[in-house]
Every structure is written in C-alpha cells, then in structure tokens.
Amino acid sequence: MTSHKNAQTMKPATAAKKLGVYLEATPAEFREGAVSRDELNALQADPPEWLRELRRNGPHPRPVVAAKLGVSISGLARGGITEALTTEQIEALKQEEPEWLRKERATQAEVRKEAARIKEKHAAGGDEPQPRS
Numbered sequence: 001m002t003s004h005k006n007a008q009t010m011k012p013a014t015a016a017k018k019l020g021v022y023l024e025a026t027p028a029e030f031r032e033g034a035v036s037r038d039e040l041n042a043l044q045a046d047p048p049e050w051l052r053e054l055r056r057n058g059p060h061p062r063p064v065v066a067a068k069l070g071v072s073i074s075g076l077a078r079g080g081i082t083e084a085l086t087t088e089q090i091e092a093l094k095q096e097e098p099e100w101l102r103k104e105r106a107t108q109a110e111v112r113k114e115a116a117r118i119k120e121k122h123a124a125g126g127d128e129p130q131p132r133s
Contacts, residue, residue, distance in 0.1 A: 012032070012033070019040070022060060025059050026054070058086035062076055068087075068090050069094065071108050079101060
C-alpha cells in the first residue's frame with residue numbers, strides 16, 4: 001500500500017492572517033480558494049506584487065494597525081478604530097496624535113514595563129506566582 005501525502009491547506013482568512021494582510025483587500029482568487037502550506041511558503045519567500053503593495057500601503061488588518069501605532073487591539077477599539085486602515089491613514093493618526101492615541105500609547109508602555117519587570121523578577125529567581133483561589 002502506498003501512502004499519499006495530502007497537502008495541508010488552510011482557509012484564506014488564516015493565510016491572510018499569517019501573511020499580515022487584510023483579507024478583503026486580497027485578490028478574489030486568493031479569497032475564494034484554500035491555500036496550501038507550500039503556496040503560503042512561496043508567497044512568503046517571493047511575494048507577488050499585490051502582496052508587496054498590501055504590506056506597503058494597506059489596508060492593514062487591526063493587529064498590524066495596532067502595532068504600527070504602538071497600541072493594543074483593545075486600545076484601537078477604545079479609540080473608535082474598528083476598520084482596516086491604510087498606511088496613509090496610520091501616518092495621519094500619528095501626526096495628529098489624538099488624545100486617545102497618547103493615552104493608549106502610555107497604557108501600552110506601562111504594560112510592557114510591567115511585563116519586563118515580571119520577567120526580570122522570574123529570571124532572577126523571584127517568587128513563583130501564587131495560584132488563584
């Protein structure tokens with residue numbers, strides 16, 4: 001009996017997430033079919049023009065928007081940003097720096113600082129976290 005290796009496939013939404021692009025902005029042929037692991041690897045290794053353009057100019061999915069603005073995804077929602085944004089829109093927000101963005105960036109900085117403190121404490125052999133009751 002011979003064994004056939006089945007190509008592992010994923011939904012277009014999963015592939016778009018792995019590629020860091022907004023699914024609705026991808027070409028129809030990408031959105032309408034399954035993407036194999038080999039196809040995903042090929043897209044990552046040698047991105048076609050449409051993928052390079054999306055990564056460069058967007059629209060970008062919320063995780064990418066949040067990272068470019070230096071805030072959390074929840075912070076975007078609190079700031080009223082619920083849709084994908086283009087690079088131009090992100091840059092405009094950075095220039096305007098509305099109050100919500102300053103506040104969310106400060107919150108994110110505190111979260112990172114606290115995470116680093118906890119990591120340092122554990123690395124130095126600090127107390128083990130106590131289980132919740």
